[in-house]
Amino acid sequence: xxDSCSKNEIISVMxxxxxxxxxxxxxxxxxxxxxxxxxxxxxxxxxxGVVSGLAFGxxxxxxxxTKMQTxxxxxxxxxxxxxxxxxxxxxxxxxQKELASCLRMEMMFVLVFFGVCVLMYLVxxxxxxxxxQKLKDRxxxxxxxxx
Amino acid sequence: xxxTILEKAADEEDEIIIKCxxxxxxxxxxxxxxxxxxxxxxxxxxxKIVFVEPDEILYxxxxxxxxxxxxxxxxxxxKSKLYQLEEELPSSTFFRANKAVxxxxxxxxxxxxxxxxxxxxxxxxxxxxxxSRNYLSTLKEILGL
Numbered sequence: 223x224x225d226s227c228s229k230n231e232i233i234s235v236m237x238x239x240x241x242x243x244x245x246x247x248x249x250x251x252x253x254x255x256x257x258x259x260x261x262x263x264x265x266x267x268x269x270x271g272v273v274s275g276l277a278f279g280x281x282x283x284x285x286x287x288t289k290m291q292t293x294x295x296x297x298x299x300x301x302x303x304x305x306x307x308x309x310x311x312x313x314x315x316x317x318q319k320e321l322a323s324c325l326r327m328e329m330m331f332v333l334v335f336f337g338v339c340v341l342m343y344l345v346x347x348x349x350x351x352x353x354x355q356k357l358k359d360r361x362x363x364x365x366x367x368x369x
Numbered sequence: 370x371x372x373t374i375l376e377k378a379a380d381e382e383d384e385i386i387i388k389c390x391x392x393x394x395x396x397x398x399x400x401x402x403x404x405x406x407x408x409x410x411x412x413x414x415x416x417k418i419v420f421v422e423p424d425e426i427l428y429x430x431x432x433x434x435x436x437x438x439x440x441x442x443x444x445x446x447x448k449s450k451l452y453q454l455e456e457e458l459p460s461s462t463f464f465r466a467n468k469a470v471x472x473x474x475x476x477x478x479x480x481x482x483x484x485x486x487x488x489x490x491x492x493x494x495x496x497x498x499x500x501s502r503n504y505l506s507t508l509k510e511i512l513g514l
Contacts, residue, residue, distance in 0.1 A: 235486070235502075281486065282503075292487070346482030349505075353480050353488075356512035364475060 232282050240275030242341060244268060246334045254330060266310045273306045274338075300335060307331050392418070394448050410457075412438055412445030419445060423462070427492050429454055429471040441494055464507045466490065466500045474511050 247267050248259075259267075280295050280302075307327070310316070317323040377383065389396060397411045397418060409420040425440045431451050438445045449457070454471055466472045477490045480500070488500040500508065 289483075342486065343482060346486065346488070350480045350482045350488060352514060353509065353512060356514055357474070357477055357480070360475065360512065 232279065236275035236278055238275075239278050239338065239342075240271040242338050243274040243334065244271035246337050247271070250330050250334055250337070254326075262314055263316075266314045266316075270303070270307055270310055274303055277302045303335065304328075304331060397448075410438070410447070412447050414443065414445050421445065423458060424473075424475070426473055427476040427494055427496070428466075428473060428498060431469045439494070439496070461511060464511055465504050466498050466508075467504060468501075470498050472498055472500075474508065 244267055247270065251267075277299055280299055281292075284291065308317075308324075311327055312319070317327045387396060387400070392400075400411075400418070409422055410426075411418050411420055413419070421438065421440065427439045427441065429436055429438050429447070429451060431437075436447050436449060436451055436454065438447055447454070451465075451469070451471060455463075455465060458471065462474055463471050464474060472490060472492070476493045478493055479491050481489050481491070483489050483499070486502040488502075488505060490498045490500055492498060
């Protein structure tokens with residue numbers, strides 16, 4: 223048997239998250255703002271996507287995390303992304319330095335963050351479904367062989 | 370090691386006597402073979418050696434440097450380490466689910482996703498084992514996915 227933790231898998235997950243975050247930011251921002259994107263704006267969104275992907279590497283620092291550790295890593299991940307978003311937003315004048323504007327941005331961020339989490343859960347759910355089917359097939363085959 | 374072979378009387382049964390200070394892994398494996406339990410694994414329960422078919426094992430778990438084998442109704446102790454078991458066990462049936470557990474694929478009832486990219490396998494005895502994403506590809510490989 224072998225431990226199949228590969229760098230390729232981690233890179234693939236990071237890329238996946240990066241593309242999902244970028245797509246969701248565009249979708250949510252367009253829904254809320256019907257924004258027209260400047261070159262700097264697009265670069266900002268791509269930067270946030272890249273940070274989201276790279277920061278997800280946090281979850282691979284420690285193998286076999288407990289539920290509490292996973293939760294804490296999620297909180298840390300959420301904070302890293304939140305800070306990155308606000309730095310980019312202020313630099314690109316996406317938000318004004320007033321509460322209403324910040325709250326609006328925070329709301330969009332929460333929406334994107336949980337959107338990505340739910341999407342990832344759905345992907346895993348689909349994967350679990352396929353595995354369950356294979357397990358069922360395997361059990362049926364074993365039962366047939368035993369008979 | 371000294372080996373002595375004695376001639377037995379015509380009416381006597383063949384007999385092997387092992388004289389040792391400690392029954393180590395090598396000796397227990399030899400005993401296993403002589404007892405005709407080839408393929409069976411030797412574990413300890415209440416200081417006695419017991420032989421169990423690998424098919425009966427639901428999972429192995431390492432707890433504080435001691436490895437336990439769980440069947441549907443019993444828990445046995447083994448002197449082997451998890452990495453040794455990984456080498457001994459058939460890779461088409463057993464896989465590492467996380468750092469401390471090796472699971473028998475045929476004893477998994479169902480699998481469900483957990484947040485954080487991990488999965489939870491429910492075994493035949495109701496026990497739940499967390500499968501790290503890092504190890505999931507081994508399970509998928511076994512199942513031909």
